[in-house]
Amino acid sequence: MTTPRFFKVERSQHAYLTFITESYEGLCTVSTVDNKNGIVRVIAPEGREEELEGLIRALQEEIGMEEVVWPAC
Incomplete structure (x- = not known):
């Protein structure tokens, strides 16, 4: 597995x-780590990071995912 990445996503978009x-x-694996604030963790298996990056870019445009630092300081 690669390093997890964290994103803020509108709660209404989690199911999508x-x-x-x-x-x-x-x-990848997507897990909610903070439901109240809409934070999800995304982890890709080794070798699929580039493919995941393309999907993340598309989703950032489509649903407004925003990469964040977690845990929040």
């Missing part, structure tokens, strides 16, 4: 994010 990422079988 999960649906999309699960459709790319084995691409």
Whole structure:
């Protein structure tokens, strides 16, 4: 596994994010780490980071995902 990345996502978009990422079988694991603030953790297996990066860029434009530092300081 690679280093986890954290994103702030509108809570209304969590189900959509999960649906999309699960459709790319084995691409990544998405877990909610702070439901109140809409923070999710995304981890890709080694060798799929570049593919995941393309999906993240598309989702940032589509649903406004914003990469954040976690844990919040």
